[in-house]
Amino acid sequence: MPRTGGERRRTTIIEEAIRQFGRDGFKGASLEHIAQAVGVRKQTLLYYFPTKDALLEACLTAAGDRLAADIGAALADAETYWDKAEAVIHAVFRLAADWPEFPMFVREAGRLGPEAFDRFAAVIDPLRERAIGFLQTGMDGGEIRKQDPAMLLFTLYTAVVGALTEASVLNAVVGNDESRASLKRREIETLAFVRAAMRPPAQE
């Protein structure tokens, strides 16, 4: 019986749980399968997280932390207005590239109701406020189409998450989805789409 030590095992379980919750949904994933994938018995998992809901909560905050960290790092490197928006989208797509179930899990969090999503959203809230302020000043300066900044942020969110999670749809609409290339293509398209949607009307 290998002892990996507490904290390490904890995070391993959380990562695997996010994978399976994302792929199969919260209901569809079973503690048995998660434990098996980690290489441990179900009861060991229940030692770290007393209930399935507790595991979910841990996953939600962990996901929030990870996303906040990635986006924060991306923002640090970006300078200009548009660079920031592009950097955020790129960071999210890169995260999705090496952890495909991550965006699926975020969407599942939204599906599970406001309580669940709030636990996730609470962690990224500073970023949310930063984004809204960013959009607002962009609008004031005439660089972004005038509208409700919170509503625009919501629509941008749905566009990005949709592009990352609706693989089946993409396959049905576009055809020949060759995963890796397709993801890059979706990123480019999403960027163009977002850029076009934010651009102020031609007539000043």
Next chain:
Amino acid sequence: MPRTGGERRRTTIIEEAIRQFGRDGFKGASLEHIAQAVGVRKQTLLYYFPTKDALLEACLTAAGDRLAADIGAALADAETYWDKAEAVIHAVFRLAADWPEFPMFVREAGRLGPEAFDRFAAVIDPLRERAIGFLQTGMDGGEIRKQDPAMLLFTLYTAVVGALTEASVLNAVVGNDESRASLKRREIETLAFVRAAMRPPAQE
């Protein structure tokens, strides 16, 4: 034991199943609950649909039919270019207004994998081709920003479905989600977003 007659009961079951599959997910919904909501025993439900998967398939084609009918009717009334796009979005939002679980179910269909979604998509395929042709000629005529029309259609799909299904997110981002008014607001915002995203660049 009330006899509602075969076909009528069949459609009642399908409608309720779409509601529950949409709300709780395919795994999360149980035949027992669906039957109970219809006012019938589980075994009666299993008389009409021998397995849960058979019920799902029936729901998928039924949902496809309904959506195709609604969009088809909306297109018949629209004349100009932009009228058509607006009519489609409006039709979808109206459908979502009196059947909130419908878009959730469509999204669940995408989540269940390509096989499931194809069964749904097959029904709307004529509309898909029509839409792509529509976008293509719009691009050729310079009325729509030039890009891959299938990819644009996919992005439009994600924007609309996202706006309809991500209620929890909306609540977290915007706050005070007062269902009815909020839906109308989202429709207006989605329309503006789509319009802006399709608009060709200013410099001709």
Next chain:
DNA sequence: CGACTTGTCTACCGACCGGTAGAGAGGCAT
């Protein structure tokens, strides 16, 4: 050494779920 903590295990339980078996009630056609 011996008590305590941490981590992992085996064994089991009750609930629920999808699906089977088969009885019976009412309408319809011969």
Next chain:
DNA sequence: ATGCCTCTCTACCGGTCGGTAGACAAGTCG
């Protein structure tokens, strides 16, 4: 009237799932 077909029911089965009880091994600290 009789037999068939449609529809709904009660009763039950096997499997899975989340969760409990508790044994046991390996440090850690007095």
